[in-house]
Amino acid sequence: MLTKRIIPCLDVRDGKTTKGIRFKNNIDIGDPVEMARFYYEAGADELVFYDITASAEKRAIMIEVVQRVAEEIFIPFSVGGGIACLEDMRQVLLAGAEKVSINSAAINNPALIQEGAQAFGGQCIVLGMDVKKVPPHAAVPSGYEMVIHGGRILTGIDALWWAREAERLGAGEICLNSIDADGTQKGYEMNLTPLISEAVSIPVIASGGAGLPEHLGQVLTEGKADAALIASMTHYGTYTVRQIKDYLKERGVPVRYIW
Amino acid sequence: MISIIDYKAGNLTSVERALKNLSIPCRITNDPELVLQSDRVIFPGVGAAGEAMKAIQTTGLDKAIKTYFFSGRPLLGICLGTQIILEFSQENQTSCLGILPGEVIRFPDPHRDEEGKHLKIPHMGWNRVEWTRDHPLVRAIPPESVFYFVHSYYPVPREENLILGRTHYGFYFPSAVAFRNLVALQFHPEKSGPPGLALLKAFSEWEGKDAD
Numbered sequence: 001m002l003t004k005r006i007i008p009c010l011d012v013r014d015g016k017t018t019k020g021i022r023f024k025n026n027i028d029i030g031d032p033v034e035m036a037r038f039y040y041e042a043g044a045d046e047l048v049f050y051d052i053t054a055s056a057e058k059r060a061i062m063i064e065v066v067q068r069v070a071e072e073i074f075i076p077f078s079v080g081g082g083i084a085c086l087e088d089m090r091q092v093l094l095a096g097a098e099k100v101s102i103n104s105a106a107i108n109n110p111a112l113i114q115e116g117a118q119a120f121g122g123q124c125i126v127l128g129m130d131v132k133k134v135p136p137h138a139a140v141p142s143g144y145e146m147v148i149h150g151g152r153i154l155t156g157i158d159a160l161w162w163a164r165e166a167e168r169l170g171a172g173e174i175c176l177n178s179i180d181a182d183g184t185q186k187g188y189e190m191n192l193t194p195l196i197s198e199a200v201s202i203p204v205i206a207s208g209g210a211g212l213p214e215h216l217g218q219v220l221t222e223g224k225a226d227a228a229l230i231a232s233m234t235h236y237g238t239y240t241v242r243q244i245k246d247y248l249k250e251r252g253v254p255v256r257y258i259w
Numbered sequence: 260m261i262s263i264i265d266y267k268a269g270n271l272t273s274v275e276r277a278l279k280n281l282s283i284p285c286r287i288t289n290d291p292e293l294v295l296q297s298d299r300v301i302f303p304g305v306g307a308a309g310e311a312m313k314a315i316q317t318t319g320l321d322k323a324i325k326t327y328f329f330s331g332r333p334l335l336g337i338c339l340g341t342q343i344i345l346e347f348s349q350e351n352q353t354s355c356l357g358i359l360p361g362e363v364i365r366f367p368d369p370h371r372d373e374e375g376k377h378l379k380i381p382h383m384g385w386n387r388v389e390w391t392r393d394h395p396l397v398r399a400i401p402p403e404s405v406f407y408f409v410h411s412y413y414p415v416p417r418e419e420n421l422i423l424g425r426t427h428y429g430f431y432f433p434s435a436v437a438f439r440n441l442v443a444l445q446f447h448p449e450k451s452g453p454p455g456l457a458l459l460k461a462f463s464e465w466e467g468k469d470a471d
Contacts, residue, residue: 001427002378003385003405040452045385074277076407076450096272098450121306123381123409172381201369203379226379256385256405258453 005045005227040073051081070096103128104148117170151179177207185211188219197224213247261285262297277449291323304339309351333467336443361416388424404454406446440467
């Protein structure tokens with residue numbers, strides 16, 4: 001039986017990991033390569049690196065981080081943040097990432113999903129979605145709207161429509177982040193996640209709001225998510241990956257143990 | 260020396276990095292001559308069967324891989340590499356190398372489990388491989404181990420006794436096959452953590468003889 005994936009997310013700025021609370025007040029918590037190795041040994045099923053480096057000239061630092069991580073860990077990992085074109089994707093994949101995640105670049109240029117899938121295979125193109133709950137209106141009938149720039153800009157694009165469109169264009173997976181839940185540690189968005197997951201046939205990773213093992217239990221069962229992103233709850237040592245998996249296993253959710 | 264065959268199909272460097280981590284000497288090559296001179300060959304790959312077959316035909320790697328296999332030395336297929344080793348793939352209706360008798364078929368669309376629940380394609384993530392018989396490569400692998408998969412097609416060898424492992428996704432499909440000096444895996448040992456690395460290590464020490 002296919003297990004549900006537990007995926008720690010590491011935000012990286014200028015080659016160092018941080019953890020943002022509602023995208024503000026980032027504090028520095030260490031070396032991404034060390035953290036990757038730590039999570040690999042702790043039984044994480046996959047890792048996500050999100051490059052929040054603002055300037056383009058510092059992107060080379062991220063490529064070096066990706067290369068060093070790829071030498072240390074032997075599970076899949078994806079890299080997102082600032083990937084805007086095929087060449088950016090190629091660099092990250094050649095450096096050793098299994099997948100690339102594209103977000104606002106895909107909104108600005110949806111053909112990028114198609115081109116990426118054709119060039120590298122759909123399995124390595126992850127669509128990152130930042131979604132905000134809004135009152136339903138003509139352009140956004142689902143009441144969930146795509147946002148960019150860390151939630152500061154509404155795009156007028158319906159999240160449900162966009163998820164289906166990205167699948168049609170060849171995306172292999174969706175990483176679904178609720179801006180409303182992100183950083184709260186009060187649980188994943190339990191209306192949005194099943195809405196999107198049931199609308200597409202590609203896997204959906206739930207993101208934003210994890211604080212307790214129960215939250216993962218909910219989103220991986222009623223929430224219909226295929227995988228769950230975690231950050232603060234394990235970064236700061238409140239829980240271990242093992243504790244979360246033990247909790248899930250007791251409740252009948254299939255999980256992976258290393259051996 | 261282990262050669263990793265380069266035919267421009269995806270993530271070759273991950274196999275190389277895994278072997279380096281295990282201190283196993285290896286090289287990535289698309290040179291048919293170097294393939295023929297190797298002690299062991301790994302045939303990896305991610306991508307589509309049609310394009311991949313075209314690439315190995317233009318480089319002459321198709322003949323080299325066959326000649327290498329018939330020399331009796333160990334050959335390891337991974338994912339797309341595994342699929343191309345069979346006779347035919349439904350993906351792009353591709354005639355493949357035909358080293359292993361059988362075909363590559365697609366998961367049904369839509370795919371459902373026994374309770375009628377919708378199953379996503381590609382089959383992506385960690386799933387258990389149940390070894391269905393003894394083989395030198397899998398003796399060191401605990402029976403409960405799970406491995407990383409990402410695929411929409413799977414290999415079906417013509418004879419049941421060629422199946423080395425099976426995996427459940429809606430139904431059981433063959434996830435590992437063994438045929439003389441060939442072992443072919445549908446999952447990615449290079450991305451499967453400690454059990455995957457143990458399998459690669461066992462391959463680097465295998466002389467190419469089956470359990471019998």
